[in-house]
Amino acid sequence: MASNTLPDIHVDSRHRPLVLTACMLSMFMAAVEVTIVATAMPSIIADLGGFSLLGWVFAIYLLTQAITVPIYGRLADLYGCRKMFFIGTALFLGGSVLCGFAPSLVWMIAFRALQGLGAGAITPVATTLIANIYGPHERAKAQGYLASVWGVSAIVGPLLGAFIVQHFHWSVVFWINLPIGIVAMLILAKYLPAEESRKTHALDLAGTGLLSLAVAAMLLALLQAESLGYYSLLLVGLAVMASALLVRQEKRAPEPLFPLSLWQNKVVVAGNIGGIVIGASMMGISAFLPTYVQGVLGGTPLQAGTTLALMSLGWPLASTLSGKLMQATSYRFTVLLGALLLVFGSLALLLLTPGSGLWWARVSAFMIGAGMGLCNTTFIVSVQNSVDASVRGIATASTLFTRMLGSALGTAILGATLNVNLQNRLPALHDPVQMLMDKLQRQQLSAERLNHIIEQVSASLHWVFVLAAVMSFFAIAAALLLPVGHRPAKRES
Incomplete structure (x- = not known):
């Protein structure tokens, strides 16, 4: 077990609750996205059409998010949590803005993919960030607060989505992320110190590609099993092959992704x-x-x-x-x-x-x-x-x-x-x-x-x-x- 009892990033004790609040806001923003959008989907379909593509509005978000979660986790180790948090949150907010302007469900799916690429950073980086500014003894309490966001978002999401759809245009379901994300970024920009410059790293591009292929193939096989039928077995086989190649790649990479x-x-x-x-x-x-x-x-x-x-x-x-x-x-x-x-x-x-x-x-x-x-x-x-x-x-x-x-x-x-x-x-x-x-x-x-x-x-x-x-x-x-x-x-x- 790691024995250090001090945090790895020094943040003034008066400011740590603010940093924790910013991380909780960002995680709420990403966690609530699935339930709040689900509530608004009947209104979105009525406006944009494309009912046959409905499942992909959710599947593509979960897919791009899942693929990038481990990638962002490793990038945070190599280049710092602060930088990865800002990159991920900016992508997520950009995707949110574009979703509100989507002229068709096809474009909505494309913009949801962008949202997912950003969401993949928010949860792992925010969770790691809290671990870095709190020592092991305080880390347990702080992570408890952070984890509670998932339960709260599951309750708030459908209620908030229903209220927005009833009183505003459905695009507000996506645009409500903007003030939440901007506040979180401003707090971290002010109170989270920039991490020390790190050495130049050799990013494991081959490992990143193989991991993305393995995850994408496996999740597509699971999420679309009913529509793909026996073709889903081909995707499972592709995922297994990519995983085997990933293990071989990680054994010889100077700085492995995993x-x-x-x-x-x-x-x-x-x-x-x-x-x-x-x-x-x-x-x-x-x-x-x-x-x-x-x-x-x-x-x-x-x-x-x-x-x-x-x-x-x-x-x-x-x-x-x-x-x-x-x-x-x-x-x-x-x-x-x-x-x-x-x-x-x-x-x-x-x-x-x-x-x-x-x-x-x-x-x-x-x-x-x-x-x-x-x-x-x-x-x-x-x-x-x-x-x-x-x-x-x-x-x-x-x-x-x-x-x-x-x-x-x-x-x-x-x-x-x-x-x-x-x-x-x-x-x-x-x-x-x-x-x-x-x-x-x-x-x-x-x-x-x-x-x-x-x-x-x-x-x-x-x-x-x-x-x-x-x-x-x-x-x-x-x-x-x-x-x-x-x-x-x-x-x-």
């Missing part, structure tokens, strides 16, 4: 396994629990939204508490507690039945959110404290990247599980879930027919929750990889 020595660190390995589990679990509940509430339990969209909001509430509460908990106990104990909450919350979903009340689903969602909050923050802090400052950016980025990969993996696997079950149980129906979700179609069904469809959809979603519960057990395995008794180093006296 230093292979990181994977000899058990804490980093644990953080990456945990990232995949958290990402997959998050999608399991985000995508399919609202479907259960509306389709099976017959709840309203508002009831489905409030159920999901409890997960988003549990995350920031647990993230904020995780700092004190890991200091009082250890990284391992805190992650293990979070993993158990994640497991019990996932197992509780298996007890849902068509006759269950909403509160059982809501308690499960809160437990899962709290578990993810404890695990996510503790993994990030433990990884940052276990590596040298020279590779902290890429170590942090790898943990965040695997969470994004886990989200795509979870969506693909759990979605396929649901589709296969529905095809086997209700082969004569084209889209039984939509029949239950659509109020008019639901009312037109006879009581006997309705109950039969509800039972079969409930059984299909049950297998989705079974698989999500199995995935959650890997969080316990990741926790057990962490060294016994290790906690954030105490500040020097």
